[in-house]
Amino acid sequence: MVWSLRALPELSDQQFAQWSKLLEERTGIQLAERQRAFLQTQIAIRMRELGYEDCGRYLEEVMRGVEGVVEWSMLVDRLVVKETSFFRHRPSVEYVRDLLQQRINNRSLSQSFDVWSVGCATGEEPYSLAMVVNDCFELAVLEPYYGITATDISKPALSRARKGEFPARKLESMKPQERQRYFRTTEDGCYRINAELRDRVCFSQGNVLQIADMPVVKMDVIFCQNLLIYFRRWRRREVLNGFVERLKPGGTLVIGLGEVVDWEHQHMQRVRDNHIQAYVRC
Ligand SMILES: C[S@@+](CC[C@H](N)C(=O)[O-])C[C@H]1O[C@@H](n2cnc3c(N)ncnc32)[C@H](O)[C@@H]1O
Known part of the structure; x- marks a missing residue:
């Protein structure tokens, strides 16, 4: 199957809980259940870019040593809401x-x-x-x-x-x-x-x-x-x-x-x- 047409890997309940916990511990951002699809898509896109197939392995990588820190700083940019404007309020x-x-x-x-x-x-x-x-x-x-x-x-x-x-x-x-x-x-x-x-x-x-x-x-x-x-x-x-x-x-x-x-x-x-x-x- 063409790489880009492959279905995005789904997060199990446990994986969703693990990723949400990591995000909250490291940024303070609390994800709601309704943001599951968003989290899943962002993680899947990043996994594809890096050639990962297994979400658990990617999570291990993100949590590991110096490379993990670098990867986390890439990923976190995809997970935060950056909406802003001049003179917003x-x-x-x-x-x-x-x-x-x-x-x-x-x-x-x-x-x-x-x-x-x-x-x-x-x-x-x-x-x-x-x-x-x-x-x-x-x-x-x-x-x-x-x-x-x-x-x-x-x-x-x-x-x-x-x-x-x-x-x-x-x-x-x-x-x-x-x-x-x-x-x-x-x-x-x-x-x-x-x-x-x-x-x-x-x-x-x-x-x-x-x-x-x-x-x-x-x-x-x-x-x-x-x-x-x-x-x-x-x-x-x-x-x-x-x-x-x-x-x-x-x-x-x-x-x-x-x-x-x-x-x-x-x-x-x-x-x-x-x-x-x-x-x-x-
Ligand atoms: C919605 S934007 C708000 C931007 C601007 N303050 C405004 O009101 O238009 C939220 C910003 O907070 C940043 N952010 C999220 N978690 C953060 C954290 N733990 N420490 C510092 N910045 C964080 C995000 O990267 C994002 O750029």
């Missing part, structure tokens, strides 16, 4: 603009303004944050002392993010003046983010479950949206507790609206605004 991004503007107005800026986009996917979120931060410094005619750290578990997503090139449809959520100010068109009709803005964003691989290995700089803003929703509730709270340690005093944590409903922390105060979900470190 505009009120949250504009909130960052407002809080920086306020600090500039009150002359309460610290040496640099540091922002961390956690689970940054292909870069649209950190670049959106860089745009509003840059706007503020420019408007105030101040030297732009700021940096955006952007981390994600997926290496291929980070490579695309670093390139900073996007098809036209990706810019539809932006205002014309944002497009004009921060992008140039390429010969093939794509849009490339300006070098000055791209240089402000430092992309690196990071697993939010291993927060201790993540950026050491204390942050003015930690922005984490559409990532925790894939985690169990107890894990969401654990990750948020970890973020608190990474904030400067007075720093702000912005998460997706409604992504966590039962989190409180002695050092964090919820911002009174129904359009966003943010907490300030007191």
Whole structure:
């Protein structure tokens, strides 16, 4: 039979349980039974690419030594949802603009303004944050002392993010003046983010479950949206507790609206605004 027409290998209940467990242990992502077909397809495609016939053997390979680590980083990119867009939740991004503007107005800026986009996917979120931060410094005619750290578990997503090139449809959520100010068109009709803005964003691989290995700089803003929703509730709270340690005093944590409903922390105060979900470190 032609290789590509062969039926995809099916995951047994036990294999589905093993793969789901591995995914959750390593990324935090909890798969539902209805995502079984998705998991099965992604694993089968990868097995075909590598010439594996037996799903159990492939699992052993993924769990084995250094080669396993390399293979896992390929596979994980296929298993995570990387959907994102510029200004995906505009009120949250504009909130960052407002809080920086306020600090500039009150002359309460610290040496640099540091922002961390956690689970940054292909870069649209950190670049959106860089745009509003840059706007503020420019408007105030101040030297732009700021940096955006952007981390994600997926290496291929980070490579695309670093390139900073996007098809036209990706810019539809932006205002014309944002497009004009921060992008140039390429010969093939794509849009490339300006070098000055791209240089402000430092992309690196990071697993939010291993927060201790993540950026050491204390942050003015930690922005984490559409990532925790894939985690169990107890894990969401654990990750948020970890973020608190990474904030400067007075720093702000912005998460997706409604992504966590039962989190409180002695050092964090919820911002009174129904359009966003943010907490300030007191
Ligand atoms: C749906 S995207 C959200 C992107 C962006 N934050 C937004 O709201 O548009 C989720 C991202 O989280 C990343 N991710 C999943 N598990 C992760 C983990 N354990 N550590 C870091 N990033 C993770 C995925 O690779 C993916 O790029």
